[in-house]
Amino acid sequence: MTAALGCRSCGSTELKPFLSLGTTPLADALVTEEKLTEPEARFPLEVAFCPACSLVQITEEVPPEQLFVDNYLYFSSFSDHLLRHSRAHALGLIEARGLGAESLVVEIASNDGYLLRNFVEAGVPVLGVDPAPDQAAAATEAGVPTLAEFFGTALAERLVAERGHADVIIANNVMAHVPELNDFVAGMATLVAPDGLITVENPYVRDLVEHREFDTIYHEHFCYYSCTAVDKLVRRHGLFLNHVEYFPDLHGGTLRWHIAPREDVSATAREYLEAEAETGLTAFDYYADFGVAVERIRADLRALLAGLRADGKKVAAYGAAAKGSTLVNYAEIGTDLVEFVVDRNVHKQGRYMPGVHQPIRPVEALLDEQPDYVLLLAWNFAEEIMKQQEEFIRRGGRFILPVPTPRIVP
Ligand code: JHZ
Numbered sequence: 001m002t003a004a005l006g007c008r009s010c011g012s013t014e015l016k017p018f019l020s021l022g023t024t025p026l027a028d029a030l031v032t033e034e035k036l037t038e039p040e041a042r043f044p045l046e047v048a049f050c051p052a053c054s055l056v057q058i059t060e061e062v063p064p065e066q067l068f069v070d071n072y073l074y075f076s077s078f079s080d081h082l083l084r085h086s087r088a089h090a091l092g093l094i095e096a097r098g099l100g101a102e103s104l105v106v107e108i109a110s111n112d113g114y115l116l117r118n119f120v121e122a123g124v125p126v127l128g129v130d131p132a133p134d135q136a137a138a139a140t141e142a143g144v145p146t147l148a149e150f151f152g153t154a155l156a157e158r159l160v161a162e163r164g165h166a167d168v169i170i171a172n173n174v175m176a177h178v179p180e181l182n183d184f185v186a187g188m189a190t191l192v193a194p195d196g197l198i199t200v201e202n203p204y205v206r207d208l209v210e211h212r213e214f215d216t217i218y219h220e221h222f223c224y225y226s227c228t229a230v231d232k233l234v235r236r237h238g239l240f241l242n243h244v245e246y247f248p249d250l251h252g253g254t255l256r257w258h259i260a261p262r263e264d265v266s267a268t269a270r271e272y273l274e275a276e277a278e279t280g281l282t283a284f285d286y287y288a289d290f291g292v293a294v295e296r297i298r299a300d301l302r303a304l305l306a307g308l309r310a311d312g313k314k315v316a317a318y319g320a321a322a323k324g325s326t327l328v329n330y331a332e333i334g335t336d337l338v339e340f341v342v343d344r345n346v347h348k349q350g351r352y353m354p355g356v357h358q359p360i361r362p363v364e365a366l367l368d369e370q371p372d373y374v375l376l377l378a379w380n381f382a383e384e385i386m387k388q389q390e391e392f393i394r395r396g397g398r399f400i401l402p403v404p405t406p407r408i409v410p
Helices: 064-068 080-097 116-121 133-141 153-163 181-191 205-210 227-235 267-279 290-310 322-330 365-369 379-388 390-394
Strands: 016-025 042-049 056-058 105-108 126-129 166-172 192-203 240-247 254-260 315-318 373-376 398-401 407-409
Touching: 016 290, 016 322, 080 116, 080 166, 080 192, 080 379, 105 116, 116 126, 126 153, 153 181, 166 181, 181 192, 181 227, 192 205, 227 240, 227 254, 227 267, 240 267, 290 315, 290 398, 315 365, 365 390, 373 379, 379 390, 379 398
Parallel strands: 105 126, 105 166, 166 192, 315 373, 373 398
Antiparallel strands: 016 042, 042 056, 192 254, 240 254, 398 407
């Protein structure tokens, strides 16, 4: 692990720290039964703002192999909402770009093939790239050809030589995961066809700050993006941020940036850039008191859980999500406050939450045990999960949403 020397985008050494979440275990390093008694690796989790290019980033750097190869059990296909969103994205691209049997779509961080399979079904040639071995194998098995490698300029050059340029590159929830940002974007610039399109999705730093989604900060996420930061980053590599779409219900507020070698900036993209300057997202003051708000959530949540436990209530949690790991570790929510965690992902079941060690059980445990309250660690899927848990709610079960302010629903 090393501390970054300067801004991951522009290289400025004037980074201004504004939040420390202490020293936490890796968010996706779910612990196996045999390893429960061994000490876990912990790393500082500090966030800084770059006044030169507006990029928000963490200052420590855990090697990506440790994050995405050794300790990565995230499979995209466990959310119906994400699957619907991804299918609409794929079908929209096929239509808008006139994609067919002669085209090539490359997805970076293609996970288990959750998105590319829609192109495969439509007869559009695809290539997935994802270093997580089990996810890449699952995708290949499902008919989505996938390279289990990290993406960067070296791979991009090889792909151009072997396959030619890509008509469309999709990079969803990956640009946050890249320590060598300039190499990554340069790779996309190399791989995309001169008249091609790159779409990049990532949670919006404005939502992170305004809805206090501090738990989405963890070592896998090196960077937290505004349109301003993306614009400056891609222009450095001869690409242009031409258009912006907003999905308020995805991962707490997600932007999709349309990036291309040809400059064709839409009114919407211009409006986003102007709004960010007006709102102050491009200056340190916007972030300065975020830490105080986060400490408040921690104190309120701990008080709420302690009160419920003192009243003899049984409390569990839903979602062994990476963000859940940040939350329970930062707020020190141990098994005294929350007994167990449920998750649909079969690869996570049977393991334990990093640091605080709640056992992870199948979702059915909620009806078997009928806890009084369930802390919704995967709050980004609140609607989907609460709908799925109608019976638990009908029997009197209630959920606790941790952010932006801890509160009980329904
Ligand atoms: P979820 C992931 O973060 C990982 P996480 C990653 N680092 C990233 O960037 C973001 O996504 C965008 C489960 N679940 O998706 C599945 C159910 O059990 O919010 C997951 O384990 N039942 C790549 O890990 C967890 O909850 C359900 O009905 O914070 C949710 O994790 C649903 C919908 C999910 O991401």
